[in-house]
Amino acid sequence: QVQLVESGGGLVQAGGSLRLSCAASGRSFGNYRMGWFRQAPGKEREFVAAIYWSGSSPNYVDSVKGRFSISSENAKNTVYLQMNSLKPEDTAVYYCAAGWRMSATAIAARDYAYWGQGTQVTVSS
Secondary structure, eight states: OEEEEEEOOEEEEETEEEEEEEEEESSSSTTTTEEEEEEOSSSSOOEEEEETSSSOOOOGGGGGTTEEEEEEEETTTEEEEEOSSSGGGOOOOEEEEESSSSOOOOOOOOOOOEEEOOOOEEEEE
16 A cells, blocks of 8 residues: 655754655555645645655745755655745644656645654744
């Protein structure tokens, strides 16, 4: 079965960086769009970024543009989220997700069929 396992979360000061990894297994992901979402306490799950497994057509929520970068490394079956210039408002549990044959502009969580368990990112001020 499909498994998505996130890693790389932690505690960082404002202005710092973290790189999240999502290790994917269980099928060929060639026709999949890979996304990162986040959920802060008391808030709904929010789209952060997405990319096709091939590495094409990245898309970002406005609040992270210019600070976060999503990429894929097919040889390692891994998708990354490089997060720079972190802010306290980036604090959340970050989830990796996979959806089949999705539009490059798709940002709704309900459109993604597979999810990881999440990794906590805490940014202190």
